[in-house]
Structures are given as structure tokens and as C-alpha cells.
Amino acid sequence: MLKPLKNKSSLLVGSGLLGLALIGTIPLAPKAIDWMEQRQQAQIEKALQEDSNKPSVVLTLAEIPSEQRRQKLEEIAASDTLSLERSRARYLLAVDLLKKYEGGPALRQLEGLENEYPVLAPLILLKRGRGYELTNEKAKAQETWQELVKTYPESLIAAEALVKLGQSDPSHWDEAIAKFPQHPGTQEIIRERLTKNPQQPELLLLLAKYDKNNPATNPMRDRLVKDYASQLTPEDWQAIADGYWAVEDYYKAALAYQKAPSTAQNLYRIGRGQQLQPNGNNKATVQAAYQKLLVAFPQAPEAALALQRLAQLSQPETAISYLDQLINKFPEQAGDALVKKAELLDKLNRQGEATKIRQTLLSKYAKSDATAEYRWLIAQKAAERGDALKAWTWAQPIVVNNPESPLAPKAGFWVGKWAQQLGRLEEAETAFEYVVTRHPQSYYAWRSAVQLGWNVGNFNTIRQTLPQVAKPTTRSLPPAGSAMFQELYRLGQDREAITLFQAEMSDRAELDVNxxxxxxxxxLVQGKNLVGINQVWDLKKKEELESQEQWQKLRETPEYWHALFPFPFYQTIMDWSQKRQLNPLLVTSLIRQESRFEPEIASPVGAKGLMQVMPATGEWVANKIQLKNYSLSNPNDNVNLGTWYLNHTHDTYSNNSLLAVASYNAGPGNVSKWVKRYQTSDPDVFVEKIPFKETKGYVESVFGNYWNYLRIYNPDIAQLLAQKNQQTPK
Structure with missing residues (x-):
């Protein structure tokens, strides 16, 4: 009987191709074998494509400890039916076994797996080599890694095989450096070689080009600039400058950009980098750099930035001339420029001209954010005088003309509140509906939902509210990176996924939005929550049209909001919230604001950990609850102490969460003074009157967080918002 094709025996049975296996009793010509392989591969690809759209049990096990998931994975892996689920289960079992140095069982899971799981085929060969290593079959390990390099010569995983092979034959490391300088494994080899012999500019340059975002590369860049400047090309200088800029070493970047190709961005960064030089800068040099940009690239977006910087650096009369250029050449910047011009005219005691400028702002640039800000300033002043009609009149156009302005949700909410005061109840309801549907992520959407009577908890009822929380059970598909990377990420194989993504992105001067x-x-999966959350937040700052389009599309996905409002330390938060009888989403929201979920973070005044507990407060609370040997860096201890104190502030203010949260930030003494001073029954008015800017922002942020966690993780509110959006005309 003809032996099954190499590594295909499990594949034939598993894919329902038993009939093809049985014809092995008849000798087959090579072309027949090729036909068989092609047909098998086609059936595999079809099965995997159909399977990829189905819910995955394996992906729900991705972040569960290996011992807890082993039995379920073994059941799925033992299936006789070819499926993506089976392939994933076999791969995860193999990875778990290799981590426990069980090479033989891992090899059995990996046998033939590259044929039925092609997206991870190079990695499967890499793992198989490791399995042979563990079973002391070193020759087979070497053969497997050589097969990987030969079969997948362009795959970044081949770099890892070359690193392995180089341990016995260093010539493979030379090959890795030549073919895969972008791979972190190769870069480690480069660094080791530089440690032994620093005088290798070609290796220094590889790190400068392919590991530019790493602050540890700065000494390499410094050495290139100091010792090898005459050998560097303009393109080399570009890579060096981009690296300095990426790690925020702006002055060194500015000096390097002077020798890079002359582009609008480079010229701008020459000026801006010198302007940001610590310990002062040469104002004339900075101005000259910006002026050079204006001459060379007068219509570039960077020219608009240069005019803004020059206006900031100049005396009022000269600054006005730069602002006039900005208004004439870049109409989209005219609103802000007019506001600044009016302010300068006021300083020059030319109030008549300033008034005309502001009239021009209102009439000609009604849709600019600057106009929205000016209108809101007038509306606020009217409201403070008790003139609800004038406040409504000035604020209402913001909703119509500036729907994308950061002020739009706030203006919309207060248009509704002022309409209520004026007895215009239908208009008020329309305004609240507008904020909820058009700006559902804002703090004012929550305040509007309260006014509309939604069951979302108000300041005086949130504490007792216990909303259902539904977290995603699997990781979403990332919008960038190779298919192999995306699969690794979803499988929870974070180390491999991070390494692969770093290698894939290493040649990018800047990453796009996705x-x-x-x-x-x-x-986020590394626990770098502060950096991760801020990085998602900063995506909106990318000003290019393509970037804005990507961002707008991305923020329509649930994945974007899950990343912006993640739920680390979920079980710890849920457990202590339940014990303190606190709304877990309120606790989560306060933690997000306090520390971005960073257990080790410390504030300038000494507050520590997730809930930013002051050491003295922590000691006081620990004595109250008889907690000994605690650590503020321990998440469980910190949340224990922090939730007790948050419960204490609620008890102090009769379960009013507005006052409790304000007290958590500003202290009970200040809040008690404000309650006596303002004596208002309207909590929204009270928030506006909070005299500490930090505390006012803190309150709005915490409850804005609460609303976002509610709309993202509570199925009822998510469904209600979806229904509202369907009913709202686009």
C-alpha cells in the first residue's frame, strides 16, 4: 500500500478525504499526486474560510491559564473533522506543552499541522524545531529550522530560525542581519556584536533605521552623529532624525533634520525642535527656520503651523501680520487666527478693530471651532446673570453650525436646560435627544439621558445601581498587521505577536491610524494601560485627511471603545465593589481617571497605585479595617483600601456620588464649603460652579467614564442607543 503523503496522514482523515486515501493501493504518477495535493489544499482553504466566520470556543480560552484550558483544548484537538477550531486547539496545546518542556507531546500536536493551518505554518515549523530540541534530537531541530528558512525565505519567522541556527554556525547570523535587520531577534545579535566591537557604523545605522522608536537606540544615533557624520547620506540623516523625534529628543532631531532631505515636515521640525530645546533657545534661529519653510513650501500644511509659531514668537504688530497671512492663505485656520488677532488688538487698545474682527468671525466663519468658543463664552456670561434667553440664543447656533466641535455636546445639553427654564419643553427634549444620539460618548450624553428619564443612574442613585456587565469573550481582529500576526494576537500569543508586529512596522517613519x-x-495586553489608552485617545490628533477618515471609521467599531475604556483587573474591581456595595462601573471609572489602571504609578504628591491612595490615607483605612502587611502597589490591597474610602465619602454625603467623587479629589473640607456656598438644588449648575478647575474636570471625567463604561458594557443601554441611532435621520 502506498504510504500517505508526508505529514498528510492526519489531514486526509481529518478533512473527510478517506476515499482519496484508499486509492493509495493503486500506484500514482507524480501529476496525480500533484492533483491530489491541489484538491486537498483547496478543500482545506474552503473549510477554513467557512470556519473563520463562526464563533470560536478556542479563542475564548486564549487568555485562560494553560492548566485550566487543557482538557477543553484536548477535546477539540481530538476531533476527526478538519476545522480552524481543531487547528487552533492543537497549536495552543503544543505551545503550552513546550513551555512545560514536554517536547514529545508537543511534537504529536504539531505533526502535519502546517498543512491544515497555513496561516501559522512558518511558526509551526519553528515550534517543531523547539520540540526536537527538547527531546534531544538536535539534528532534527536543525533540519526543521533549515526547512523553514528554505520553504519560507521571506517570512519574518525565518529570522528566528536563523537566530537559532546561528548558535551552532554564526554565518546564519550574518544572513539574518543581511535579510532581516528589522526583526527584534536580529537586533539583539547586532547589539551583542556592537558590544564586542563598537566601531561598526553599518550596524549602528541598521539600528538607527530599524529600531528607531527605542530610546535605547539613542546612544547608537549619538555615535553615528559624533564619529561617522561624514559617511552618512541624507537618507541616513532622515532615519536618525526621525528616531530622535520619535523618542522626543527634539533638539538633536532638529540638528539631524538640517542634513536630511529638504521637505516641508523636516523644515518645520528644524524650527520646532530648536524651539523645544530645554533651557532656552535662540529665538532668531527658530524664527529663521520657520521663515525658510514659508519660502520653500508656502502652501504646505506645515507652513500654517509655522505662521502660528511665528505669531506666538513675535511682538503684537508683527504677530498680526503673520496672522493675516494665515487667514489669507489657509482659510480653514482663519477662525482661530481671527480670535488671536482680536486679542492682540485688545492689548494694543484698538478695541474698535477687535470688535469688527469678532463680527467677521461670527458672520464669515460661523462654522469654525473658534466661533463656537466665542459664542459659548457669551452664552456662559449670560447664564451667570440669569439671562436664560440670551444664553440659549447664543449657544443654539453651536449645535447647528459646529456639530463636530468639542463644545457641541456641552452646548447641546445646556440649550436643553435653558429651554426647560424658558418653558420650551419640546425643544429641550429635542436638544437632549441630539446630544445622546450625535455625541453618545460624552459626559453630556449621560446628563441628557438622565433628563430624558433613562435608567442610567443619576448623581444621587448611581451608588445603588448595579448594572449588568457583558465583557467580550474573545479578542477582536486588529485592523493592521499581517494575517499571521492577527491570528497570534487573537490566540493570546502576545510575545510572538508583539515581536512580529514590531518587525513588520520597523520601517515605518510613522504609523498610520490603524x-x-x-x-x-x-x-494594553502587556499591562501598559496608561500608554495604550493615551495612544488610542491621541489618534484623533492626526490631522491628515486620510488619517481623519481612518479614525472616523475606526471609532464606529466596538473595538475602538473597548480599547479606550478597557477593563483590566476586572475580577478584583467586581469583588471589592460588591463587598462595598458600590456600582462597579463607577469604581472602574474612578480608577481609569486616577491611574489608567497602573498599579505602580505614583503622583507628584505621593498618591500610589490604581486608586491613587495617599500613604497616610491608606494607613488610616488599613487601621479601620485591620489590614496588616498591605502594599499600595498590590492591586488587591489598593482597591480594597480605595473602595473603602470611596464608600466612606459616599456615607459622608448621604450617597450623593457627585459630592463623594468630588471629595475623593478635593477633600471633604472643600466640598462642604462649596455645598454651603452655592446651595443649589441643580447638580449640573453645582458642577459648573466648582471653583477648582481640576476638580470640575475630574468630576466630569469620572462620570463621563461611567457613562462610557455603561454604554459599552451594559447590553440594555447599548441596545437602547442603537435603537435611537436607527431612528435618527442621518
Whole structure:
């Protein structure tokens, strides 16, 4: 009987191709074998494509400890039916076994797996080599890694095989450096070689080009600039400058950009980098750099930035001339420029001209954010005088003309509140509906939902509210990176996924929106929550049209909001919230604001950990609850102490969460003074009157967080918002 094709025996039975296996009793010509392989591969690809759209049990096990998931994975892996689920289960079992140095069982799971799981085929060969290593079959390990390099010569996984092979034959390391300088494994080899012999500019340059975002590369860049400047090309200088800029060493970047190709961005960064030089800068040099940009690239977006910087650096009369250029050449910047011009005219005691400028702002640039800010300033002043009609009149156009302005949700909410005061109840309801549907992520959407009577908890009822929380059971598909990377990420294979993504992105001068978001997801799975959340938040700051389009599309996905409002330390938060009888989403929201879920973070005044507990407060609470040998860096201890104190502030203010949260930030003494001073029954008015800017922002942020966690993780509110959006005309 003809032997099954190499590594295909399990594949034939598993894919329902037993009939093809049985014809092995008849000798087959090579072309017949090729036909068989092609047909098998086609059936595999079809089965996997159909399977990829189905819910995955394996993916729900991705972040569960290996011992807890082993039995379920073994059941799935033992299936006789070819499926993506079976392939994933076999791979995860093999990885778990290799980590426990069980090479033989891992090899059995990996046998033939590359044929039925092609997306991870190079990695499967790499793992198989490791399995042979563990069973002391070193020759087979070497053969397997050589097969990987030969079969997948362009795959970044081949770099890892070359690193392995180089341990016995260093010539393979030369090959890795030549073919895969972008791979972190190769870069480690480069660094080791530089440690032994620093005088290798070609290796220094490889790190400068392919490991530019790493602050540890700065000494390499410094050495190139100091010792090998005459050998560097303009393109080399570009890589060096981009690296300095990426790690925020702006002055060194500015000096390097002077020798890079002359582009609008480079010229701007020459000026800006010198302007940001610590311990002062040469104002004339900075101005000259910006002026050079204006001459060389007068219409570039960077020219608009240069005019803004020059206006900031100049005396009022000269600054006005730069602002006039900005208004004439870049109409989209005219609103902000007019506001600044009016302010300068006021300083020059030319109030008449300033008034005309502001009239022009209102009439000609009604849709600019600057106009929205000016209108809101007038509306606020009217409201403070008790003139609800004038406040409504000035604020209402913001909703119509500036729907994308950061002020739009706030203006919309207060348009509704002022309409209520004026007895215009239908208009008020329309305004609240507008904020909820058009700006559902804002703090004012929550305040509007309260006004509409939704069951979302108000300031005086949130504490007792216990909303259902539904977390995603699997990781979403990242919007960037290769198919192999995406599969590894979803499988929870974070080390391999991070390494692969770093290698794939290493030649990018800057990441686009989808790439940066994917990078932020990797930060979050590493527990770098502060960096990850901030990186997602900063995506909106990318001003290019393509970037804005990507961002707008991305923020329509649930994955974007899950990343911006993640739920680390979920069980710890849920357990202590339940014990303190606190709304777990309120606790989560306060933690997000306090520390971005960083257990080790410390504030300038000494507050520590997730809930930013002051050491003295922690000691006081620990004595109250008889907690000994605690650590503020321990998440469980910190949340224990922090939730007790949050419960204490609620008890102090009769379960009013507005006052409790304000007290958590500003202290009970200040809050008690404000309650006596303002004596208002309207909590929204009270928030506006809080005299500490930090505390006012803190309150809005915490409850804005609460609303977002509610709309993202509570199925009832998520469904209600979805229904509202369907009913709202686009």
C-alpha cells in the first residue's frame, strides 16, 4: 500500500478525504499526486474560510491559564473533522506543552499541522524545531529550522530560525542581519556584536533605521552623529532624525533634520525642535527656520503651523501680520487666527478693530471651532446673570453650525436646560435627544439621558445601581498587521505577536491610524494601560485627511471603545465593589481617571497605585479595617483600601456620588464649603460652579467614564442607543 503523503496522514482523515486515501493501493504518477495535493489544499482553504466566520470556543480560552484550558483544548484537538477550531486547539496545546518542556507531546500536536493551518505554518515549523530540541534530537531541530528558512525565505519567522541556527554556525547570523535587520531577534545579535566591537557604523545605522522608536537606540544615533557624520547620506540623516523625534529628543532631531532631505515636515521640525530645546533657545534661529519653510513650501500644511509659531514668537504688530497671512492663505485656520488677532488688538487698545474682527468671525466663519468658543463664552456670561434667553440664543447656533466641535455636546445639553427654564419643553427634549444620539460618548450624553428619564443612574442613585456587565469573550481582529500576526494576537500569543508586529512596522517613519491603534492594543495586553489608552485617545490628533477618515471609521467599531475604556483587573474591581456595595462601573471609572489602571504609578504628591491612595490615607483605612502587611502597589490591597474610602465619602454625603467623587479629589473640607456656598438644588449648575478647575474636570471625567463604561458594557443601554441611532435621520 502506498504510504500517505508526508505529514498528510492526519489531514486526509481529518478533512473527510478517506476515499482519496484508499486509492493509495493503486500506484500514482507524480501529476496525480500533484492533483491530489491541489484538491486537498483547496478543500482545506474552503473549510477554513467557512470556519473563520463562526464563533470560536478556542479563542475564548486564549487568555485562560494553560492548566485550566487543557482538557477543553484536548477535546477539540481530538476531533476527526478538519476545522480552524481543531487547528487552533492543537497549536495552543503544543505551545503550552513546550513551555512545560514536554517536547514529545508537543511534537504529536504539531505533526502535519502546517498543512491544515497555513496561516501559522512558518511558526509551526519553528515550534517543531523547539520540540526536537527538547527531546534531544538536535539534528532534527536543525533540519526543521533549515526547512523553514528554505520553504519560507521571506517570512519574518525565518529570522528566528536563523537566530537559532546561528548558535551552532554564526554565518546564519550574518544572513539574518543581511535579510532581516528589522526583526527584534536580529537586533539583539547586532547589539551583542556592537558590544564586542563598537566601531561598526553599518550596524549602528541598521539600528538607527530599524529600531528607531527605542530610546535605547539613542546612544547608537549619538555615535553615528559624533564619529561617522561624514559617511552618512541624507537618507541616513532622515532615519536618525526621525528616531530622535520619535523618542522626543527634539533638539538633536532638529540638528539631524538640517542634513536630511529638504521637505516641508523636516523644515518645520528644524524650527520646532530648536524651539523645544530645554533651557532656552535662540529665538532668531527658530524664527529663521520657520521663515525658510514659508519660502520653500508656502502652501504646505506645515507652513500654517509655522505662521502660528511665528505669531506666538513675535511682538503684537508683527504677530498680526503673520496672522493675516494665515487667514489669507489657509482659510480653514482663519477662525482661530481671527480670535488671536482680536486679542492682540485688545492689548494694543484698538478695541474698535477687535470688535469688527469678532463680527467677521461670527458672520464669515460661523462654522469654525473658534466661533463656537466665542459664542459659548457669551452664552456662559449670560447664564451667570440669569439671562436664560440670551444664553440659549447664543449657544443654539453651536449645535447647528459646529456639530463636530468639542463644545457641541456641552452646548447641546445646556440649550436643553435653558429651554426647560424658558418653558420650551419640546425643544429641550429635542436638544437632549441630539446630544445622546450625535455625541453618545460624552459626559453630556449621560446628563441628557438622565433628563430624558433613562435608567442610567443619576448623581444621587448611581451608588445603588448595579448594572449588568457583558465583557467580550474573545479578542477582536486588529485592523493592521499581517494575517499571521492577527491570528497570534487573537490566540493570546502576545510575545510572538508583539515581536512580529514590531518587525513588520520597523520601517515605518510613522504609523498610520490603524497601525497605531493595533500597537496600542499590544500595549494594553502587556499591562501598559496608561500608554495604550493615551495612544488610542491621541489618534484623533492626526490631522491628515486620510488619517481623519481612518479614525472616523475606526471609532464606529466596538473595538475602538473597548480599547479606550478597557477593563483590566476586572475580577478584583467586581469583588471589592460588591463587598462595598458600590456600582462597579463607577469604581472602574474612578480608577481609569486616577491611574489608567497602573498599579505602580505614583503622583507628584505621593498618591500610589490604581486608586491613587495617599500613604497616610491608606494607613488610616488599613487601621479601620485591620489590614496588616498591605502594599499600595498590590492591586488587591489598593482597591480594597480605595473602595473603602470611596464608600466612606459616599456615607459622608448621604450617597450623593457627585459630592463623594468630588471629595475623593478635593477633600471633604472643600466640598462642604462649596455645598454651603452655592446651595443649589441643580447638580449640573453645582458642577459648573466648582471653583477648582481640576476638580470640575475630574468630576466630569469620572462620570463621563461611567457613562462610557455603561454604554459599552451594559447590553440594555447599548441596545437602547442603537435603537435611537436607527431612528435618527442621518
Amino acid at each position: 497601525e497605531s491603534f493595533t500597537d496600542a492594543l499590544l500595549k
